[in-house]
Amino acid sequence: MTEQPRSIQLTDPRALRAYAHPTxxxxxxxxxxxxxxxxxRAAELTGESVASWSYHVCNSTLFVxxxxxxxxxxxxxxxxxxxxxxxxxxxxxxxxxxxxxxAPLALLADAATFLASAGFLxxxxxxxxxxxxxxxxxxxxxxxxVVRDQSMRALFAACGTVQCFxxxxxxxxxxxxxxxxxxxxxxxxxxxxxxxxxxxxxxxCAGAVVRRIxxxxxxxxxxxxxxxxxxxxxAASGPVPSVAGLLFAAEFLSCAGVMLADIAVGSxxxxxxxxxxxxxxxxxxxxLNHGFRPLGALLGGLLGTALGLRPTLWLATxxxxxxxxxxxxxxxxxxxxxxxxxxxxxxx
Numbered sequence: 001m002t003e004q005p006r007s008i009q010l011t012d013p014r015a016l017r018a019y020a021h022p023t024x025x026x027x028x029x030x031x032x033x034x035x036x037x038x039x040x041r042a043a044e045l046t047g048e049s050v051a052s053w054s055y056h057v058c059n060s061t062l063f064v065x066x067x068x069x070x071x072x073x074x075x076x077x078x079x080x081x082x083x084x085x086x087x088x089x090x091x092x093x094x095x096x097x098x099x100x101x102x103a104p105l106a107l108l109a110d111a112a113t114f115l116a117s118a119g120f121l122x123x124x125x126x127x128x129x130x131x132x133x134x135x136x137x138x139x140x141x142x143x144x145x146v147v148r149d150q151s152m153r154a155l156f157a158a159c160g161t162v163q164c165f166x167x168x169x170x171x172x173x174x175x176x177x178x179x180x181x182x183x184x185x186x187x188x189x190x191x192x193x194x195x196x197x198x199x200x201x202x203x204x205c206a207g208a209v210v211r212r213i214x215x216x217x218x219x220x221x222x223x224x225x226x227x228x229x230x231x232x233x234x235a236a237s238g239p240v241p242s243v244a245g246l247l248f249a250a251e252f253l254s255c256a257g258v259m260l261a262d263i264a265v266g267s268x269x270x271x272x273x274x275x276x277x278x279x280x281x282x283x284x285x286x287x288l289n290h291g292f293r294p295l296g297a298l299l300g301g302l303l304g305t306a307l308g309l310r311p312t313l314w315l316a317t318x319x320x321x322x323x324x325x326x327x328x329x330x331x332x333x334x335x336x337x338x339x340x341x342x343x344x345x346x347x348x
Contacts (some may be wrong), residue, residue, distance in 0.1 A: 022152050064270055064278065065126035072267040072338060073210045080266075081203035084196055142280025143288075145273075151339075152272070154330035155265065156285060158223065158323040160292045165319035167296030168303070168312070169230065176309040181236060181243050191244065195251035202259030209260060210267075216335035219264035220324055225257025227321035234313040270337035 056111035067075040148154045177183050177191075210218045232250040236243045273281045296316075303312040327333050 061125075062126060064123065064275065067270075069271055069338065072270050073215075073263060074207050075264040076266045076270075077203050077206045080206075080222070080262055081200055084199035084203055084255070084259065085106045110292070139300065142277050142282070145277055145281050145286075146285050151270070151330055151332040152281075152285070153337075154326050154332055156289060157194035157326040159265070159289050161323040162226070162320055163289055164292040165316045165323075166301070167293045167299035169233075169316035169320065171297045171300035172309050172312055172316075173233070176233075176313060177247065177303075180309055181240075181247075182226035183213035183240065183244060183247075187240075187244055191247045191251050195255040196250045199259045202256030206263040207255075208261045210264060214325075214336035215264055215268055215338055216331075216333045218260055219268070220327055220333055222259075222261025222264055223256050223324045223327065224321070225255050226261055227257075227317065227323065229253035229257065230317040230320065231314075231326035234310050234317060254306065267330070267338060268335070271340075325328075 063075070094106065094110070097109055101109065146156060174188065176186055178185070183191075206218070209221070213221070229250045229252075232246045236246040236250075269282065269285075300316065301314060303315065307315075
Protein backbone atom coordinates (compact mmCIF):
# COMPACT_ATOMS: atom_id res chain seq x y z
CA MET A 1 0.00 0.00 0.00
CA THR A 2 1.28 3.44 -0.92
CA GLU A 3 2.06 5.58 2.13
CA GLN A 4 -0.18 8.64 2.35
CA PRO A 5 1.61 11.98 2.79
CA ARG A 6 1.39 13.50 6.24
CA SER A 7 -1.16 16.30 6.47
CA ILE A 8 -0.04 19.77 7.55
CA GLN A 9 -2.26 22.36 9.20
CA LEU A 10 -1.49 26.03 8.57
CA THR A 11 -2.76 28.45 11.21
CA ASP A 12 -0.47 31.45 10.69
CA PRO A 13 -2.35 34.01 8.49
CA ARG A 14 0.92 35.11 6.88
CA ALA A 15 1.74 31.53 5.91
CA LEU A 16 -1.76 31.08 4.50
CA ARG A 17 -1.42 34.22 2.38
CA ALA A 18 1.93 33.03 1.02
CA TYR A 19 0.51 29.58 0.28
CA ALA A 20 -2.74 30.77 -1.35
CA HIS A 21 -1.52 30.80 -4.95
CA PRO A 22 -2.73 28.00 -7.29
CA THR A 23 0.66 27.21 -8.82
CA UNK A 24 2.45 27.34 -5.46
CA UNK A 25 -0.15 25.08 -3.84
CA UNK A 26 0.19 22.58 -6.68
CA UNK A 27 3.98 22.66 -6.55
CA UNK A 28 4.19 22.18 -2.78
CA UNK A 29 1.77 19.26 -3.00
CA UNK A 30 3.85 17.64 -5.74
CA UNK A 31 7.05 18.12 -3.75
CA UNK A 32 5.47 16.33 -0.80
CA UNK A 33 4.25 13.38 -2.86
CA UNK A 34 6.98 13.09 -5.51
CA UNK A 35 10.06 14.47 -3.79
CA UNK A 36 12.60 16.85 -5.36
CA UNK A 37 12.55 17.37 -9.13
CA UNK A 38 14.06 19.62 -11.76
CA UNK A 39 12.69 22.89 -13.12
CA UNK A 40 11.78 21.07 -16.35
CA ARG A 41 9.78 18.49 -14.42
CA ALA A 42 8.12 21.23 -12.37
CA ALA A 43 7.01 22.91 -15.59
CA GLU A 44 5.61 19.63 -16.93
CA LEU A 45 3.69 18.87 -13.75
CA THR A 46 2.22 22.36 -13.27
CA GLY A 47 1.54 23.30 -16.87
CA GLU A 48 3.83 26.35 -16.69
CA SER A 49 6.61 27.00 -19.21
CA VAL A 50 10.15 25.87 -18.42
CA ALA A 51 11.42 29.33 -19.32
CA SER A 52 9.09 30.98 -16.81
CA TRP A 53 10.15 28.67 -14.00
CA SER A 54 13.84 28.91 -14.83
CA TYR A 55 13.87 32.69 -15.10
CA HIS A 56 12.09 33.41 -11.84
CA VAL A 57 14.01 30.79 -9.89
CA CYS A 58 17.48 31.49 -11.26
CA ASN A 59 17.68 35.09 -12.47
CA SER A 60 18.52 37.01 -9.29
CA THR A 61 20.80 34.28 -7.92
CA LEU A 62 22.75 34.06 -11.19
CA PHE A 63 23.05 37.86 -11.30
CA VAL A 64 24.73 38.16 -7.90
CA UNK A 65 26.93 35.15 -8.64
CA UNK A 66 28.30 36.86 -11.75
CA UNK A 67 28.39 40.56 -10.86
CA UNK A 68 30.46 42.17 -8.07
CA UNK A 69 28.38 44.29 -5.70
CA UNK A 70 30.08 47.53 -6.75
CA UNK A 71 28.91 46.95 -10.36
CA UNK A 72 25.25 46.13 -9.71
CA UNK A 73 24.03 49.48 -11.08
CA UNK A 74 26.18 49.21 -14.20
CA UNK A 75 25.08 45.63 -14.85
CA UNK A 76 21.40 46.42 -14.32
CA UNK A 77 21.78 49.34 -16.74
CA UNK A 78 23.10 46.97 -19.40
CA UNK A 79 20.32 44.43 -18.80
CA UNK A 80 17.57 47.05 -18.95
CA UNK A 81 19.21 48.76 -21.92
CA UNK A 82 19.21 45.51 -23.87
CA UNK A 83 15.52 45.11 -23.04
CA UNK A 84 14.75 48.58 -24.40
CA UNK A 85 16.78 47.87 -27.52
CA UNK A 86 14.73 44.70 -28.04
CA UNK A 87 11.50 46.69 -27.71
CA UNK A 88 12.79 49.21 -30.21
CA UNK A 89 14.37 46.94 -32.80
CA UNK A 90 12.34 43.74 -32.37
CA UNK A 91 9.11 44.75 -34.17
CA UNK A 92 11.02 46.32 -37.07
CA UNK A 93 13.28 43.27 -37.49
CA UNK A 94 10.24 41.01 -37.25
CA UNK A 95 8.48 42.91 -40.00
CA UNK A 96 11.53 42.69 -42.28
CA UNK A 97 11.89 38.96 -41.64
CA UNK A 98 8.23 38.32 -42.46
CA UNK A 99 8.61 40.25 -45.73
CA UNK A 100 11.84 38.52 -46.72
CA UNK A 101 11.37 34.97 -45.36
CA UNK A 102 7.55 34.67 -44.94
CA ALA A 103 5.91 34.29 -41.52
CA PRO A 104 6.70 30.59 -40.80
CA LEU A 105 10.41 31.02 -41.51
CA ALA A 106 10.44 34.25 -39.51
CA LEU A 107 9.13 32.27 -36.52
CA LEU A 108 11.93 29.73 -37.00
CA ALA A 109 14.47 32.57 -37.08
CA ASP A 110 12.99 33.89 -33.85
CA ALA A 111 13.29 30.45 -32.26
CA ALA A 112 16.94 30.35 -33.32
CA THR A 113 17.63 33.45 -31.22
CA PHE A 114 16.66 31.46 -28.11
CA LEU A 115 19.20 28.82 -29.05
CA ALA A 116 21.81 31.56 -29.43
CA SER A 117 20.93 32.83 -25.95
CA ALA A 118 21.27 29.32 -24.56
CA GLY A 119 24.69 29.07 -26.18
CA PHE A 120 25.85 32.27 -24.48
CA LEU A 121 24.51 31.06 -21.11
CA UNK A 122 26.29 27.72 -21.54
CA UNK A 123 29.61 29.56 -21.59
CA UNK A 124 29.03 30.94 -18.08
CA UNK A 125 30.53 29.08 -15.11
CA UNK A 126 29.35 31.00 -12.03
CA UNK A 127 30.17 30.09 -8.44
CA UNK A 128 26.69 30.03 -6.96
CA UNK A 129 25.88 30.25 -3.23
CA UNK A 130 24.94 26.99 -1.52
CA UNK A 131 21.17 26.45 -1.18
CA UNK A 132 19.66 26.89 2.25
CA UNK A 133 18.62 23.69 4.07
CA UNK A 134 14.90 22.98 4.15
CA UNK A 135 13.54 23.53 7.65
CA UNK A 136 10.44 24.78 9.43
CA UNK A 137 9.24 28.05 7.88
CA UNK A 138 11.41 27.53 4.77
CA UNK A 139 8.68 28.34 2.24
CA UNK A 140 7.47 31.51 3.99
CA UNK A 141 10.83 32.90 5.10
CA UNK A 142 11.23 35.04 1.98
CA UNK A 143 7.81 36.62 2.48
CA UNK A 144 8.50 37.26 6.17
CA UNK A 145 11.81 38.89 5.31
CA VAL A 146 10.20 41.25 2.76
CA VAL A 147 7.44 42.26 5.18
CA ARG A 148 9.74 42.86 8.18
CA ASP A 149 12.47 44.88 6.47
CA GLN A 150 11.46 48.56 6.57
CA SER A 151 12.96 49.55 3.23
CA MET A 152 11.65 46.47 1.40
CA ARG A 153 8.22 47.08 2.90
CA ALA A 154 8.20 50.67 1.57
CA LEU A 155 9.49 49.49 -1.80
CA PHE A 156 6.82 46.81 -2.04
CA ALA A 157 4.06 49.34 -1.28
CA ALA A 158 5.45 51.78 -3.87
CA CYS A 159 5.85 49.14 -6.58
CA GLY A 160 2.40 47.72 -5.85
CA THR A 161 0.89 51.19 -6.23
CA VAL A 162 2.65 51.65 -9.56
CA GLN A 163 1.53 48.22 -10.80
CA CYS A 164 -2.11 48.81 -9.87
CA PHE A 165 -2.53 52.30 -11.30
CA UNK A 166 -0.29 51.71 -14.32
CA UNK A 167 -2.36 48.70 -15.37
CA UNK A 168 -5.47 50.83 -14.88
CA UNK A 169 -3.84 53.33 -17.25
CA UNK A 170 -2.75 50.84 -19.92
CA UNK A 171 -6.08 49.03 -19.92
CA UNK A 172 -7.60 52.20 -21.41
CA UNK A 173 -4.65 53.81 -23.19
CA UNK A 174 -5.04 52.30 -26.68
CA UNK A 175 -8.82 52.71 -26.63
CA UNK A 176 -8.49 56.34 -25.53
CA UNK A 177 -5.85 57.20 -28.13
CA UNK A 178 -7.66 55.63 -31.06
CA UNK A 179 -11.25 56.66 -30.22
CA UNK A 180 -11.26 59.89 -28.22
CA UNK A 181 -8.04 61.35 -29.65
CA UNK A 182 -8.53 59.88 -33.12
CA UNK A 183 -4.93 58.82 -33.76
CA UNK A 184 -4.22 56.17 -36.37
CA UNK A 185 -2.57 52.84 -35.63
CA UNK A 186 0.60 54.05 -37.33
CA UNK A 187 0.88 57.11 -35.11
CA UNK A 188 0.17 54.97 -32.05
CA UNK A 189 3.00 52.62 -33.06
CA UNK A 190 5.37 55.55 -33.44
CA UNK A 191 4.38 56.81 -29.97
CA UNK A 192 5.18 53.43 -28.45
CA UNK A 193 8.50 53.34 -30.32
CA UNK A 194 9.34 56.71 -28.77
CA UNK A 195 8.90 55.04 -25.39
CA UNK A 196 11.45 52.38 -26.32
CA UNK A 197 13.94 55.08 -27.32
CA UNK A 198 13.34 56.86 -24.02
CA UNK A 199 13.93 53.63 -22.14
CA UNK A 200 17.20 53.03 -23.97
CA UNK A 201 18.45 56.52 -23.14
CA UNK A 202 17.25 56.20 -19.54
CA UNK A 203 19.15 52.93 -19.11
CA UNK A 204 22.30 54.50 -20.60
CA CYS A 205 22.13 57.48 -18.22
CA ALA A 206 21.06 55.61 -15.06
CA GLY A 207 24.57 54.77 -13.88
CA ALA A 208 25.71 58.39 -14.05
CA VAL A 209 22.56 59.57 -12.25
CA VAL A 210 23.01 57.05 -9.43
CA ARG A 211 26.66 58.02 -8.99
CA ARG A 212 25.72 61.69 -8.94
CA ILE A 213 22.76 61.76 -6.53
CA UNK A 214 22.74 58.33 -4.86
CA UNK A 215 20.63 55.17 -5.00
CA UNK A 216 17.66 56.40 -2.94
CA UNK A 217 17.25 59.80 -4.63
CA UNK A 218 17.60 58.08 -8.02
CA UNK A 219 14.80 55.69 -7.09
CA UNK A 220 12.57 58.61 -6.05
CA UNK A 221 13.46 60.49 -9.24
CA UNK A 222 12.65 57.40 -11.28
CA UNK A 223 9.21 56.99 -9.73
CA UNK A 224 8.41 60.67 -10.29
CA UNK A 225 9.99 60.68 -13.75
CA UNK A 226 7.87 57.69 -14.73
CA UNK A 227 4.53 58.99 -13.46
CA UNK A 228 4.67 62.75 -14.02
CA UNK A 229 4.95 62.74 -17.85
CA UNK A 230 1.91 60.46 -18.09
CA UNK A 231 -0.23 63.42 -16.98
CA UNK A 232 0.24 64.70 -20.55
CA UNK A 233 -1.89 61.82 -21.86
CA UNK A 234 -5.28 62.76 -20.34
CA ALA A 235 -4.35 66.45 -20.82
CA ALA A 236 -3.89 65.97 -24.58
CA SER A 237 -6.42 67.73 -26.83
CA GLY A 238 -6.57 69.80 -30.00
CA PRO A 239 -5.18 69.11 -33.49
CA VAL A 240 -3.64 65.74 -34.22
CA PRO A 241 -0.03 67.05 -34.49
CA SER A 242 -0.16 68.67 -31.04
CA VAL A 243 -1.81 65.61 -29.51
CA ALA A 244 0.78 63.32 -31.09
CA GLY A 245 3.57 65.57 -29.79
CA LEU A 246 2.24 65.38 -26.23
CA LEU A 247 1.97 61.59 -26.42
CA PHE A 248 5.48 61.31 -27.84
CA ALA A 249 6.81 63.37 -24.94
CA ALA A 250 4.80 61.39 -22.38
CA GLU A 251 6.02 57.99 -23.60
CA PHE A 252 9.63 59.08 -24.13
CA LEU A 253 10.05 60.73 -20.71
CA SER A 254 8.01 58.14 -18.82
CA CYS A 255 10.02 55.21 -20.19
CA ALA A 256 13.27 57.01 -19.39
CA GLY A 257 12.03 57.47 -15.83
CA VAL A 258 10.93 53.88 -15.37
CA MET A 259 14.34 52.64 -16.46
CA LEU A 260 16.00 54.75 -13.78
CA ALA A 261 13.55 53.38 -11.20
CA ASP A 262 13.95 49.76 -12.36
CA ILE A 263 17.75 49.93 -12.26
CA ALA A 264 17.82 51.54 -8.82
CA VAL A 265 15.23 49.11 -7.43
CA GLY A 266 16.94 46.05 -8.91
CA SER A 267 20.39 47.07 -7.68
CA UNK A 268 19.05 47.80 -4.18
CA UNK A 269 17.33 44.42 -3.96
CA UNK A 270 20.38 42.54 -5.23
CA UNK A 271 22.57 44.23 -2.63
CA UNK A 272 20.24 43.86 0.35
CA UNK A 273 18.65 40.40 0.12
CA UNK A 274 20.70 37.57 1.73
CA UNK A 275 21.90 34.88 -0.66
CA UNK A 276 20.30 32.09 1.39
CA UNK A 277 16.76 33.39 0.86
CA UNK A 278 17.21 35.40 -2.35
CA UNK A 279 15.00 33.28 -4.63
CA UNK A 280 12.26 33.00 -2.00
CA UNK A 281 12.33 36.71 -1.14
CA UNK A 282 12.23 37.78 -4.79
CA UNK A 283 9.53 35.22 -5.53
CA UNK A 284 7.37 36.55 -2.69
CA UNK A 285 7.99 40.16 -3.72
CA UNK A 286 7.08 39.54 -7.36
CA UNK A 287 4.08 37.34 -6.60
CA LEU A 288 2.53 39.91 -4.27
CA ASN A 289 3.59 42.87 -6.40
CA HIS A 290 2.25 41.46 -9.66
CA GLY A 291 -0.97 40.54 -7.90
CA PHE A 292 -1.93 44.22 -8.18
CA ARG A 293 -1.95 44.03 -11.98
CA PRO A 294 -5.31 42.30 -12.50
CA LEU A 295 -6.82 44.52 -9.81
CA GLY A 296 -5.66 47.63 -11.69
CA ALA A 297 -6.94 46.31 -15.02
CA LEU A 298 -10.32 45.50 -13.47
CA LEU A 299 -10.58 48.93 -11.86
CA GLY A 300 -9.63 50.55 -15.16
CA GLY A 301 -12.44 48.79 -16.98
CA LEU A 302 -15.03 49.49 -14.31
CA LEU A 303 -14.11 53.15 -13.83
CA GLY A 304 -13.68 53.71 -17.56
CA THR A 305 -17.23 52.53 -18.09
CA ALA A 306 -18.65 54.51 -15.17
CA LEU A 307 -16.67 57.77 -15.44
CA GLY A 308 -15.32 57.80 -18.99
CA LEU A 309 -11.86 57.22 -20.40
CA ARG A 310 -10.28 60.63 -19.77
CA PRO A 311 -11.37 61.00 -16.10
CA THR A 312 -10.17 57.46 -15.36
CA LEU A 313 -6.81 58.17 -16.97
CA TRP A 314 -6.47 61.24 -14.73
CA LEU A 315 -7.10 59.04 -11.69
CA ALA A 316 -4.62 56.44 -12.91
CA THR A 317 -1.80 58.90 -13.56
CA UNK A 318 -2.26 60.75 -10.26
CA UNK A 319 -2.45 57.40 -8.45
CA UNK A 320 0.81 56.27 -10.06
CA UNK A 321 2.48 59.46 -8.89
CA UNK A 322 1.43 58.71 -5.30
CA UNK A 323 3.78 55.71 -5.22
CA UNK A 324 6.58 58.01 -4.10
CA UNK A 325 4.65 58.79 -0.89
CA UNK A 326 5.52 55.31 0.41
CA UNK A 327 9.25 55.79 -0.20
CA UNK A 328 9.84 59.34 1.06
CA UNK A 329 9.43 58.60 4.83
CA UNK A 330 11.61 55.47 4.65
CA UNK A 331 15.42 55.22 4.96
CA UNK A 332 15.47 54.16 1.33
CA UNK A 333 14.82 57.72 0.09
CA UNK A 334 18.03 58.96 1.75
CA UNK A 335 20.27 56.05 0.77
CA UNK A 336 23.42 57.18 -1.05
CA UNK A 337 25.26 53.88 -1.54
CA UNK A 338 24.04 50.33 -1.98
CA UNK A 339 23.44 48.72 1.43
CA UNK A 340 25.42 45.93 3.03
CA UNK A 341 23.69 42.59 2.74
CA UNK A 342 21.50 41.88 5.78
CA UNK A 343 22.14 38.51 7.53
CA UNK A 344 19.25 36.06 7.50
CA UNK A 345 17.14 36.47 10.60
CA UNK A 346 17.94 40.17 11.06
CA UNK A 347 14.80 42.12 10.17
CA UNK A 348 14.92 45.39 12.01
